[in-house]
Amino acid sequence: MKWPEKVTIKEVGPRDGLQNEKVIIPTESKIEWIDQLSDTGLSYIEATSFVHPKWIPQLSDASLVAKGIRRNPTITYAALVPNERGLEAALEGKIDEISVFMSSSETHNLKNINKSISDTLPILKKVIQAAANSGKSVRGYVSTVFGCPYEGEVTMDQVFRVCDQLFDYGISEVSLGDTIGVASPKQVASFLEGAVKRYDSERIALHFHDTRGMALANVLQALEHGVVTFDSSLGGLGGCPYAPGASGNVATDDLVHMLHNMGIQTGINQDKLIKAASTMQTFLEKPLPSHQMAVYNAQ
Amino acid sequence: MKWPEKVTIKEVGPRDGLQNEKVIIPTESKIEWIDQLSDTGLSYIEATSFVHPKWIPQLSDASLVAKGIRRNPTITYAALVPNERGLEAALEGKIDEISVFMSSSETHNLKNINKSISDTLPILKKVIQAAANSGKSVRGYVSTVFGCPYEGEVTMDQVFRVCDQLFDYGISEVSLGDTIGVASPKQVASFLEGAVKRYDSERIALHFHDTRGMALANVLQALEHGVVTFDSSLGGLGGCPYAPGASGNVATDDLVHMLHNMGIQTGINQDKLIKAASTMQTFLEKPLPSHQMAVYNAQ
Numbered sequence: 327m328k329w330p331e332k333v334t335i336k337e338v339g340p341r342d343g344l345q346n347e348k349v350i351i352p353t354e355s356k357i358e359w360i361d362q363l364s365d366t367g368l369s370y371i372e373a374t375s376f377v378h379p380k381w382i383p384q385l386s387d388a389s390l391v392a393k394g395i396r397r398n399p400t401i402t403y404a405a406l407v408p409n410e411r412g413l414e415a416a417l418e419g420k421i422d423e424i425s426v427f428m429s430s431s432e433t434h435n436l437k438n439i440n441k442s443i444s445d446t447l448p449i450l451k452k453v454i455q456a457a458a459n460s461g462k463s464v465r466g467y468v469s470t471v472f473g474c475p476y477e478g479e480v481t482m483d484q485v486f487r488v489c490d491q492l493f494d495y496g497i498s499e500v501s502l503g504d505t506i507g508v509a510s511p512k513q514v515a516s517f518l519e520g521a522v523k524r525y526d527s528e529r530i531a532l533h534f535h536d537t538r539g540m541a542l543a544n545v546l547q548a549l550e551h552g553v554v555t556f557d558s559s560l561g562g563l564g565g566c567p568y569a570p571g572a573s574g575n576v577a578t579d580d581l582v583h584m585l586h587n588m589g590i591q592t593g594i595n596q597d598k599l600i601k602a603a604s605t606m607q608t609f610l611e612k613p614l615p616s617h618q619m620a621v622y623n624a625q
Numbered sequence: 626m627k628w629p630e631k632v633t634i635k636e637v638g639p640r641d642g643l644q645n646e647k648v649i650i651p652t653e654s655k656i657e658w659i660d661q662l663s664d665t666g667l668s669y670i671e672a673t674s675f676v677h678p679k680w681i682p683q684l685s686d687a688s689l690v691a692k693g694i695r696r697n698p699t700i701t702y703a704a705l706v707p708n709e710r711g712l713e714a715a716l717e718g719k720i721d722e723i724s725v726f727m728s729s730s731e732t733h734n735l736k737n738i739n740k741s742i743s744d745t746l747p748i749l750k751k752v753i754q755a756a757a758n759s760g761k762s763v764r765g766y767v768s769t770v771f772g773c774p775y776e777g778e779v780t781m782d783q784v785f786r787v788c789d790q791l792f793d794y795g796i797s798e799v800s801l802g803d804t805i806g807v808a809s810p811k812q813v814a815s816f817l818e819g820a821v822k823r824y825d826s827e828r829i830a831l832h833f834h835d836t837r838g839m840a841l842a843n844v845l846q847a848l849e850h851g852v853v854t855f856d857s858s859l860g861g862l863g864g865c866p867y868a869p870g871a872s873g874n875v876a877t878d879d880l881v882h883m884l885h886n887m888g889i890q891t892g893i894n895q896d897k898l899i900k901a902a903s904t905m906q907t908f909l910e911k912p913l914p915s916h917q918m919a920v921y922n923a924q
Contacts, residue, residue: 510887513886538882539841539879542839569919572920584838584842587811587812587837618838624868625868
């Protein structure tokens, strides 16, 4: 089989999407939207981020969102945490899975987290182990895997060094981020040839941004290398922090559309997805940039 | 080799792109733009269409454009013609290559050309043979290859029947159009498995529309099946006539960007391409929808 029968999509819109939207969405609207997402058939929703409100004002209501959303017991509700304080708040909010994050390139890590990679790793180690002690699985986001906005090329060794450490600390899955959307299908293919030999492909997720329009082509390559887990953001919510107006996360609706048209199951209902995207358009008072929403909005 | 070393891109923006733009571009601006395209390294430009002005007012200046543009002798300047009258005008305009067009689905052909497929074929036969008698090669566009807006599914047999006829009449290449942008990579793969057995892959071009965001993923599949010729429209000019606001032809700049990032040569200079797209943005007084132009416009 060239392509898998089934793919898992992890919806990161409420976190990665919303954190890049300037218009502050009221807490009750976020809750309404996440509740709608819970009815689409998604099995995984990253609901918010427990970072300091100063960093991301949009997600300063993380605890209220975590406590306010209706829980579907078949869905994993995850949240991003930067440190042990964030972890405590996430645990208090009864989050199912914890995400930690860092970059594979030194400069991006420094600019994004204000620490070197070697200073970040021990902090994440503590979070991962504390989460494990509380019975929570941890997902590790590794950014700038296919290129860094400051350093340019990032070597596979740099990426593997960080992933090795995070797996060693106990993460259950790594989400490899093409943070600035520069990966080409060839780069994805050659990276994954190495990565799936080093790690179980079931423990690798890919987190593509569509800045240059290559995200779905990259998904296709990843599928051919045995990766079956992808992050995406409904409607392409959030855009690109490095190029306002350009595309951000690959859109969940575009990804699901392509996969279903290839006969690959996701468990997600496309109509309900479009309805949820339409709700967010109403909240933001602007069209979302995905291809499916452009077609929907034209009707 | 999974991917080829070199790909030929056929720029259809001045015809397929412009014919879907409402704002009428003055003839001298079109000429200025095509002259700019001639400096980008493109080897093939479909410059205009000699259809009746009533059908496509935007291209009613076909003869003036054909006569006004600066000819780079290394570039093939093509034009679309619907019948022998169009061919005469194209020959008078010293067009290098003639394009004819029809659909693989009966209803789309009827709505688009106002004739049945069986009534269209003899007309195209005459055009193709007359063009050959004048020493011109002919390219055949076949529309709705991967789906019809009226009939839905189109069978491979329907497509092959039309292509067989056109090759039999003497076309040098068929351009297989995903007119409404519904093809999935799986569909492209299974179609091409049959098509490259039936026809020389050097005589097959693919003409993807990006309505659902799958065009570059489809290009990737086509490359893996040995197809090395693709139509595209600079900046994604033109949009989608079936869903205003949705994407139209795959954007030349997005296609070239992906190919170059995969180490595949096109002979095209990306900076010059962006400059030419920027010129068209000025003429249309609106941003073009390609990913590269979104990034460019954000800078």
